[in-house]
Amino acid sequence: MKFFLIFILANLLLGSLSFAQDSDTLANAFKEQADSYAESELYDEAIGQYQQAADAAFNQELKHKIMLSIEHAKLKKIELNKEHNWDFTFGQSAFYDSNVLRQGPESQQTGTQKASPGTVTNLYQSYAKSFSKIHALQQQLGLIYNRYTDRAHSNIYSNDSLQGSFSFSYLWLHLFMRTKAQARYEVFADYSLQDYEGKNTLRYFSKDYGINLIESIQTSQSHDLIFAVRIQKYDNENRENGLTTITPSLSSSLKTSSGNTIYQSLESQFITGEVSTNDSRVYQYQISYIRYLGDNLSITPYLQFQLQDTKEQKDTRGTESNYLGGLSSSYKFSKKWSFDSSLVHRRRYSKEKTLYTYYQTLLQLGASYEF
């Protein structure tokens, strides 16, 4: 009986050894072909062959090696396709806002109950450089100027603003529990000027800075799971409005078989104010569906739901809720030009009805040019 069992076990072992050997032989054959493609700078073909090699490989060390080769080929492909690492975009759009909100931290925004059209001018610049197979750096600068066309009411044009944003990110491709993952470690800062006194002069209004730690894990070919933590310090011209916010979030990005994307995210903001009455907790869920219609048009319907625990202001504001639904679209009508539009409707409910309960509809149409 013992001999029989040993015989069975030995056969099973030999069988699995043989399978492993065969699989790795096949993986190496694909890898050989992929290497040759990569040498000829045919990275699409190389990635395809590396992928087959990775699928065939049994030996984990070999598999890891192939996965790294895939990432390397992807980066090389990007470098090859990209003439430069710079991005410049200029955008100009017009909007109609049914209820202009007083600028400030979202948790403290209030409605003016007045409508106004306006314009937005955007400038965006980024520079990215990958400096090895798996590491890259990215820097981004953004400048946005908001101007309301209603110049008769100071509580409208006092919201004219100019915001500058800067970020610097380190990106790292790696394996997380043998799964493909990418991390982004970012430091950022924003600085805003605003005509908050209604004197047709932009003055320092607020600044904020912080870090973003993002880990995106590719759980399958079509699904990414994203963990993120943002820590942000916000200062206002009125020191009492200063805030410190810690925001953990969990998101999921699912690519459907038709190439569209369903994105969902859950986050909570732990907000601590300079003044304890500004403390609050925000819990947010959002879902968006990025739908591609044809080659150049994308439409994104999205929904967002927020609950805000106003802490010490609970007696007056209660637990506030914020519902937001929107539809944005982007149409690329030439290599450089695209036309963007968005329609958003927001409803915010609060126990304090005068200031914090408001509805807002915002329609924005614009064009952008990528240099």
Add this chain to the structure above:
Amino acid sequence: MKLFLLLIATLLLLPQLQAATVPHGTVVLIKGNVKIQERPRTILQKGDYISQGETIVTASSSLIKVSFPNASTIFLGPNSSVKLFMLEEKGTNLINLLKGQIEAQYQKNPDGKGLKAIVKTNTAALGVRGTQFLVTYNPVNNITSSVTFEGHVSLIKNQKRWNDICSQSASSCTKVLDQALQKTHLAQIIPAGGMSQVFPQQFRPSIPVALNKAQFISLVINSPIHQDRPTSQSVNFEALPAVTKEGRRSGGIIDLKTSLYLEPGEGAILNKKTNQFQARGEVGKISLQTGEYIPPTGWKMNPNGNFERDKAQDPIHGQNPNHWIRISNGENDNKRPLPPAVPNLGKILHKKMLQNNCSQNSPCQPKIPGQDLIENGGIKFFAFPRAIVRLRAVP
């Protein structure tokens, strides 16, 4: 009563006795819908006998493996049909592949002399001594292709008159084909790793060309016949030139369904390590489970070698694979115009795909790692710009 019992016993034993006397094969593996054409009501099972003169027919997703007393095994793939013309324990076996694909393994005769088997199709015949090989035959384009897994196989083009002889007598057929296979000016010897084809319009089989290494290995290791081999045995193949004297490039892929060879064409590169050409572009891939060729998503190949859009699926990549590969069907191969390089497709690629030259095997990549997190929606809500001070342009 005794007489009656004797009669019953005789009737019961008769098939066994008959099976023991008539040369036969034994079913060792069966999957799906496999039938014997001459006994359509018989439900085949493992251990059943298949006699000389019977025809095995497999449906799609079905297969059968049959072993013979002369230590040989055949494996019939899906949508195939084979007639066991002559099965002799010591003589030459004759097998007629009517359509589809067959893999076979034959042990050498102890004296090393004489053919162990002949596998014929409507257009070709293979002489086997001791070897493992694959033959495909497509009755629509009448092309026979053969790949040798181990040892050598000799291949000749079948003559019409030989088919006439074969339809009358199995032994005469064996004799005629045996003689023809000895004639070196008619036959092509296919070494391990090589592939040769017989086209209806050509007098001789094509000069053996090295099959794509990865497909060859995948075909061999996934072969049900190969899986019986000793565990230490590795996959071997002989060195063949990168380009044959006929000008055919090595490194192509064989499509088992159409029996066509997809030769690396426009812009192919030569892999100096393997001495094989590699096709450019999105031309499909090789199944890791079977070694079969899988066309690119949204494309299917006809038996005449032309790719067509598969209406059931949208192509991920718009380029017609015919642009990157040459497919021989034996006539006017060099005069075939290449399809245009620019894809002419309706709805398939979305913006990001077009911008980044994405393909099935190389999904859209960010400009730098992580860039997709920002560009593909969603995460820009909390990545850039930051949520707390919302910029007007968001969302």
